[in-house]
Amino acid sequence: MNGFRKGLFATIVAIAFPLAQADAATSTFDGTWNVRISSSSETCGNGATVAIGINNGQIASSSTAVTASGRVADAGSINVTLSTGIKRAVGFGRLSGTSGSGTWRGPLCTGTWTAERM
Numbered sequence: 001m002n003g004f005r006k007g008l009f010a011t012i013v014a015i016a017f018p019l020a021q022a023d024a025a026t027s028t029f030d031g032t033w034n035v036r037i038s039s040s041s042e043t044c045g046n047g048a049t050v051a052i053g054i055n056n057g058q059i060a061s062s063s064t065a066v067t068a069s070g071r072v073a074d075a076g077s078i079n080v081t082l083s084t085g086i087k088r089a090v091g092f093g094r095l096s097g098t099s100g101s102g103t104w105r106g107p108l109c110t111g112t113w114t115a116e117r118m
């Protein structure tokens with residue numbers, strides 16, 4: 001497995017199932033977002049970027065390689081699941097205007113993420 005795929009796998013493993021269901025947001029955060037994912041461990045990879053879409057507070061993938069799901073609450077709190085195959089990761093944090101940040105975890109790795117609206 002090359003370094004990029006290994007990093008992407010670790011990242012996806014780290015942003016799985018939502019920790020809590022948030023109320024669906026209005027269109028405040030709707031659009032396409034670039035999410036940069038960093039790991040606290042070199043063995044988990046570092047530097048993956050994933051595009052996600054938000055529509056009426058519902059998160060969906062903008063990529064065929066990664067499945068994204070989750071919700072954004074009216075106040076901007078976000079819970080997201082990323083997966084590829086059997087690998088999953090969970091992330092949570094906050095969006096505000098055109099940016100956001102938070103943390104993620106998976107079975108073997110943890111880290112942080114930042115997001116920008118495209």
